[in-house]
Amino acid sequence: MAVGPSALNILHPRPKVDAVLHGTSLAPATMNNAAPRTNVVGRVFTANESPPDQKIPFHHEMAQVPTFPAKLFFFCEVEPKSGGETPIVLSHYVYKRMKENFPEFVEKLEKHGLIYTRVLGEGDDPSSPIGRGWQSTFLTEDKSVAEERAVKLGMKLEWTDDGVKTVMGPIPAVKWDESRGRKIWFNSMVAAYTGWKDARNDPVKAVTFGDGSLLPADVIEACGKILEEECVAVPWQQGDILLIDNWAVLHSRRSFEPPRRVLASLCK
Numbered sequence: 436m437a438v439g440p441s442a443l444n445i446l447h448p449r450p451k452v453d454a455v456l457h458g459t460s461l462a463p464a465t466m467n468n469a470a471p472r473t474n475v476v477g478r479v480f481t482a483n484e485s486p487p488d489q490k491i492p493f494h495h496e497m498a499q500v501p502t503f504p505a506k507l508f509f510f511c512e513v514e515p516k517s518g519g520e521t522p523i524v525l526s527h528y529v530y531k532r533m534k535e536n537f538p539e540f541v542e543k544l545e546k547h548g549l550i551y552t553r554v555l556g557e558g559d560d561p562s563s564p565i566g567r568g569w570q571s572t573f574l575t576e577d578k579s580v581a582e583e584r585a586v587k588l589g590m591k592l593e594w595t596d597d598g599v600k601t602v603m604g605p606i607p608a609v610k611w612d613e614s615r616g617r618k619i620w621f622n623s624m625v626a627a628y629t630g631w632k633d634a635r636n637d638p639v640k641a642v643t644f645g646d647g648s649l650l651p652a653d654v655i656e657a658c659g660k661i662l663e664e665e666c667v668a669v670p671w672q673q674g675d676i677l678l679i680d681n682w683a684v685l686h687s688r689r690s691f692e693p694p695r696r697v698l699a700s701l702c703k
């Protein structure tokens with residue numbers, strides 16, 4: 436759903452966005468993911484600030500943690516000069532096509548789930564699409580508090596000289612959508628395998644089967660193609676609002692020519 440600029444007063448958009456959210460039944464969810472973001476006002480953050488020339492691969496928001504937002508609320512404050520669309524793709528359809536094409540792979544995936552491994556640095560690194568440091572990931576400067584919060588997320592931490600290795604899982608890669616009565620492709624497999632790449636992270640080791648075995652590169656590539664084939668790309672104009680059902684669809688971001696400023700709020 437995208438609506439035009441009349442929906443909000445674009446002269447004072449940020450408090451309006453916060454106020455609009457207050458007026459809905461959408462409760463705020465905690466931001467706890469890899470993207471570098473800035474708090475704008477209230478529960479409104481910038482969307483992922485990763486470099487414009489890099490696309491962000493398809494993902495469900497926070498699919499790799501046990502508690503994830505049900506709805507994502509986006510608002511376009513400054514439209515992109517070109518590009519920067521937000522493609523979305525139906526998750527149950529991705530599951531169906533993967534099951535048809537790679538039945539053995541999907542069977543193993545459903546049996547073992549996935550393990551996600553990511554190395555977080557000391558402080559944020561805006562040059563990386565997964566550049567949140569451990570302090571802003573866990574919202575603390577205190578390592579023992581970070582440990583406690585990691586345990587609550589089901590995550591193990593291994594401290595290193597210049598950051599921390601986080602290990603999450605095994606967690607399910609396919610979920611049952613109770614409200615719609617269907618299986619959904621609910622994971623960050625392609626995103627992690629192709630996108631969790633920076634000075635600290637090797638994407639091939641970023642995601643494995645739950646039994647520790649490596650994922651087949653050709654299947655990941657084929658899954659990436661299915662995502663692209665089945666998606667619809669939503670373009671942005673200043674003042675647009677996009678409300679995404681995080682159970683129903685995966686989303687991504689295309690590369691763009693600056694400026695572009697999209698604000699985000701995650702909702703329970």
Ligand SMILES: [Fe+2]
Nearest residue numbers: 494495496686
């Ligand atoms: Fe996202």
